[in-house]
Amino acid sequence: MLHLPLVHFGFGSAAVLRHVLADVGVRQPLFITDAGVRGSGGLDYVLKAFGDSRVPIFDAVGEPPTFAAVDAAAGTYRAARCDGIVAVGGGSVIDTAKMASVLASQGGSTADYAGAAERITKPAAPLVVLPSTSGSGSEVSPSTGIHPAAGEPGVRTRAPRLMPVATICDPELTLTMPPRLTASAGLDALTHCIEGYLSPAGNPVVDSIALGGITRIAAHLERAVADGADRQAREAMMLGALEGGISIGKGLGPAHALATVFSHWPVAHGTLAALSLPPSLDLMERHVPGRMAAVAQALGLPAGQSANGFRSLLERLHERCGIPLTLRAAGCTDGDPAALARAAEASAVNLTSPYRPSIQEYEDMVSRIIG
Amino acid sequence: MLHLPLVHFGFGSAAVLRHVLADVGVRQPLFITDAGVRGSGGLDYVLKAFGDSRVPIFDAVGEPPTFAAVDAAAGTYRAARCDGIVAVGGGSVIDTAKMASVLASQGGSTADYAGAAERITKPAAPLVVLPSTSGSGSEVSPSTGIHPAAGEPGVRTRAPRLMPVATICDPELTLTMPPRLTASAGLDALTHCIEGYLSPAGNPVVDSIALGGITRIAAHLERAVADGADRQAREAMMLGALEGGISIGKGLGPAHALATVFSHWPVAHGTLAALSLPPSLDLMERHVPGRMAAVAQALGLPAGQSANGFRSLLERLHERCGIPLTLRAAGCTDGDPAALARAAEASAVNLTSPYRPSIQEYEDMVSRIIG
Known part of the structure; x- marks a missing residue:
């Protein structure tokens, strides 16, 4: 629960x-990060706080995270005789580290475990994460999504053993996020x-x-986008x-469901989820008005206005940092709405939705999102 | 955090x-409980769900929990070559099991660790708890309170390693709580x-x-007191x-702070905390009206009326199941208000209070609580 x-x-x-790390018995951690976090000084900040910069580092995590990167990270882990992992980065880095922690303890390759949680039978290597973005939530979830290759859809795996043993949320690491990343990651968290x-x-x-x-x-989202140095806003967004x-x-x-079927387009996941939310909220306001009234209240909007309020938020973020308002505006026009709708309707997330849209409703939503 | x-x-x-248990590698658990839970069928319910009733059991936990009971439980653990602990009971049972889990892994006796969290240097034996009352919150806290002997004040110990590895909250176990215990435990949770x-x-x-x-x-508290078989109310109270x-x-x-200084009197801790709350809330409504407005709203009361509302709740519970309205009504009259006030003012919990009462304010509160 x-x-x-x-x-x-x-x-x-x-x-x-x-x-x-000492508390969970880790003496030789492998640090997993990516070139962006290394370049921005985020990794240096953590290593300085850690008090030791001569540590094994794997920084070849790409966007999106791939099977090959996880396998390579696990190889570095073994070569450096590590006994635990520290992830410093956004969702892709954390997801890579989660799967690498399984390989580290149980052997094999990413292809053996991705989408096959039942094959994770041993406790994973202890994993401590320090998120550098405020969005994915991967720092407190037992899920990971890894792509067989960069152009292919991600494979989700959810298992209790993928949960980090500890999460250290230091908003200092998020101060260098540029406005558009702040917006798309923040929208992801909001969805x-x-x-x-x-x-x-x-x-x-x-x-x-x-x-x-x-x-x-x-x-706090618009404050964090407008002024990345607003420490109070950065702290609130991390929370x-x-x-x-x-x-x-x-x-x-x-x-x-919709963000997932659009995931082959080169648009940040948070933006895809955010563009997909207003038409979905329109449906929810009709079908679960009680729960939607609480959402509206939390958003600071009148009841029944969540979908419109979300659209207004997107428009302001579009003005401020170029968040697209439609997929067409982001250059994505080659979708087949009927096929996309069928894929969305088949998604497992519909099982946890308070209202399950029909294929026709999904097709209408797809058309509105493409624009 | x-x-x-x-x-x-x-x-x-x-x-x-x-x-x-299998997930944390425990093959031979020691079940710790008390005579009440055994007599009410609560332990049998758990053992039936567990699928094995031929397990080592330690059921000699008293009220309050004592050093001697913890030491004896750890002795049973060693004798039966256990590798983990399952606690089935209320706060006293869970607190006993927490300290026994330390002794089980690190050796020594309760006196070595009580109030000396820094001496807990090894991971404790894995502990899984199934609360049988809805009150103490010990099932999700890293604290334990053990009494050197039955008539002496408890010694609190707080350490990350006292946290259970898992908590299983099955409201079925609470259906046999009598009305007055339901009320005092529920008031404890509310405070x-x-x-x-x-x-x-x-x-x-x-x-x-x-x-x-x-x-x-x-x-839900009054519903659970009025009808112990109200499963919805029992579930809400456990949550x-x-x-x-x-x-x-x-x-x-x-x-x-006040409940602790009154703890040598034979009144349930939850009742002591509840009797101490109205005068404390009077002070808080004057000094932190903003935070108190949120409390009043959650209680379903007008702002500024939390203390009065709480008194009314106590009066209704008095009518229903005999919860005392003053300590005098419970037969406790031998206190020295000035000495009790000094002890309360010296409590560490004042460090986390939004307003720190003076000794005079504490003395006024003590007099009102004694009645």
């Missing part, structure tokens, strides 16, 4: 990394909170957290992303 | 015990949510959970207790 890693939170909290809250699974503790996350993100990551434990809904 | 065990929740969830929420420590995720708990308990246990991670306040 509820499973969280040990969470440390706050500016400067990276300083507890050494202590956290997690909203779809998680709407999911009818009986988990009222998570419902409270999800509503808190919606309120927090609605109040909102954490709340979003907890919320998706309840389930997701149509916006994520 | 946030650390929870794996939580399973719901009627029938005891059935996952076998799976949860945890209220004082945790009021504590100014910056943990908004827990704030959301605490407000959820206040709302839930306010809506509220869990939320209270999470809330106290933020800190407590004057009501718990």
Whole structure:
């Protein structure tokens, strides 16, 4: 019903990394990151707080994360005789580290485990994560999504053993996120909170957290986009992303079904989810008005206005940092709405949605999202 | 900032015990319980769900839990060559099992560790708890309180390694709680949510959970007292207790300082905390009206009326099941208000209170609580 890693939170909290690793018995951690986090100084910041920069590092995680990168990370782990993993990065880095932690303890290659959670039979190598973006929620979820190759759809795996043992949320690491990444990641977190809250699974503790996350993100996302150095806004967004990551434990809904079928287009996942949300909310306002009233209240909007309010938010973010308002505006026009609708309707996330759209409703939504 | 065990929740969830133990590698668990839970059939219910009744059992936990009982439980653990512990019971059983899990892995006796968290240097034996009351919140907290002997004040110990690895909240186990225990335990949980929420420590995720708990308990406590077989109310109270246990991670306040100094009197801890709350809330309504407005809203009361509303709740519970309205009514009259006030003012929980009462204010509160 509820499973969280040990969470440390706050500016400067990276300083507890050494202590956290000692507590779980890790002496030789492999640091997994990517070139962006290395270039921005994020990895240096963590290593300085850790007090040791002569550590094994794997930084060849790409976007999206691939089977090959996970296999290579596990190879580095073995070569350096590591006994635990520290992930410093966004969702792709964390997802890579999660699957690498399975390979590290159980052997084999990514292809053996991706989408086959039942094959994960041993405890994974201890994993501590320090997110550098505020969006994916992967820092508090037992899920990972890895792509067989860069151009192919991701394969999701969800298993209790993929949960990090500890998460250190230091908003300092997010200060260098550019506005458009801040917006797309923040929208991802907001969709997690909203779809998680709407999911009818009986988990009222998570419902409270999800509503808190919606309120927090609605109040701080535009501030964080407008001024990346706004430390209060960065802290709130990091917390909102954490709340979003907890919320998706309840389930997701149509916006994520749609984001997934559009995932072969080169648009950030958060933006895809955000573009998919307004038409989905239109349906929800008709079919589950009670739960939607709570969402509207948390968003600071009148009841029945969540979908419109979300569209207005997207328009303001479009003005501010170029978040696209349609997929066509992002250059994506080659979709077959009927085929995409069928794929969305077949998604497992519909099982946790409070209303299951028909194929026709999905096709209407697809057409509106493409624009 | 946030650390929870794996939580399973719901009627029938005891059935996952076998799976949860296997997942953490426990093959020979020691079951710790007390005579009450054994007599009510609660232990049998768990063993039946577990699928094996030929297990080592230690059932000599008293009220309050003592050093001697913990030491004896650890002796049984060693004699039966156990490799993990399952606690089935209320706060006293769970607290006993927590300290026994330390002795089981590190050796020594309770006196070596009680109040000396820094001496807990090894991971404790894996502990899975199944609460049989809805009150203490010990099932999701890293604290334990053990008494050197039955007539002596408890010694609190708080350490990350005292956290259970998993908590299975099966409301079926609470159906046999008599009305007065339901009331005192439920009031304990309510004070945890209220004082945790009021504590100014910056943990908004827990704030959301605490407000959820206040709302839930306010809506279901009297129903659970009136009809112990009301499964919906039992489920809500068990969830509220869990939320209270999470809330106290933020800190407590004057009501718990007062409950502690009264703890040598033979009145349930939850009742002591509940009697201490109205005068404390009077102070809070003057000094932190903003936070108290949120508490009042969650209680379903007008702003500024939390203390009065709480008194009314106590009066109704007095009518229904004999919860005392003053300590004098419970036969406790031998206190020295000035000495009790000094002891309360010296309590560490004042450090996490949004307003620190003076000794004079504490003395006024003590006099009102004694009545």
